[in-house]
Amino acid sequence: MSNIRCLIVDDExxxxxxxxxxxxxxxxxxxxxxxxNALAAMEVLRQQEVDLIFLDIEMPKLKGLAFLKTLQKAPxxxxxxxxxxxxxxxxxLEVLDYLLKPISFERFLRAINKFQRxxxxxxxxxxxxxxxxxxxIYVKSERKTLKLNEADISYIEGMNNYIIIHHRGKxxxxxxxIGNMLKELGEQFLRIHKxxxxxxxxxxxxxxxxxxxxGKELPIGKAYKGVIEEF
Numbered sequence: 001m002s003n004i005r006c007l008i009v010d011d012e013x014x015x016x017x018x019x020x021x022x023x024x025x026x027x028x029x030x031x032x033x034x035x036x037n038a039l040a041a042m043e044v045l046r047q048q049e050v051d052l053i054f055l056d057i058e059m060p061k062l063k064g065l066a067f068l069k070t071l072q073k074a075p076x077x078x079x080x081x082x083x084x085x086x087x088x089x090x091x092x093l094e095v096l097d098y099l100l101k102p103i104s105f106e107r108f109l110r111a112i113n114k115f116q117r118x119x120x121x122x123x124x125x126x127x128x129x130x131x132x133x134x135x136x137i138y139v140k141s142e143r144k145t146l147k148l149n150e151a152d153i154s155y156i157e158g159m160n161n162y163i164i165i166h167h168r169g170k171x172x173x174x175x176x177x178i179g180n181m182l183k184e185l186g187e188q189f190l191r192i193h194k195x196x197x198x199x200x201x202x203x204x205x206x207x208x209x210x211x212x213x214x215g216k217e218l219p220i221g222k223a224y225k226g227v228i229e230e231f
Contacts, residue, residue, distance in 0.1 A: 084214070091201040139165065194221055
């Protein structure tokens with residue numbers, strides 16, 4: 001079996017060396033190129049096959065996500081950045097993982113393991129898939145029926161007989177239970193606590209104890225520790 005060909009795209013040489021060193025510790029991975037900007041990365045992709053890109057976001061000439069949008073058939077991508085604020089947009093582009101600098105070897109390995117499971121799958125999904133129409137749910141809140149895009153729901157909070165749906169920075173109170181709401185939602189929603197459901201596409205980082213969203217930290221309940229493997 002041939003090695004997994006990796007391309008590192010980062011305008012910081014130190015960051016390039018760290019990722020390259022991490023990859024050197026793994027069997028079956030090779031670095032086929034290092035680029036200081038996205039334009040150089042385009043040239044590498046024209047010349048050879050690449051299985052996995054480690055992509056920085058804030059780079060001169062062309063930002064990482066703008067570069068990713070130009071690719072008709074992209075390899076798998078792991079984002080490496082010091083900026084949290086691009087996480088949601090990155091996951092909308094179906095990146096494999098989002099690593100915040102400084103990147104520990106343990107966190108790097110978790111991303112590699114995620115890639116490995118996908119790479120070894122007999123019918124792995126490509127990174128860029130045809131655009132899917134938005135999925136909406138309809139809920140009653142404050143005497144109105146609201147049409148909410150599932151992709152814009154970051155998390156749901158349970159409060160006795162009510163739930164609060166956090167959608168685009170606003171909280172909508174709905175008279176129902178978390179269990180009933182989950183039946184209406186897509187597979188990207190995971191229950192992490194008796195009182196919380198989270199949209200995995202809005203997760204910036206996580207540990208065994210909590211999930212970090214943009215401006216919010218949610219606890220993981222003892223009965224739900226197993227969901228960490230699904231992130």
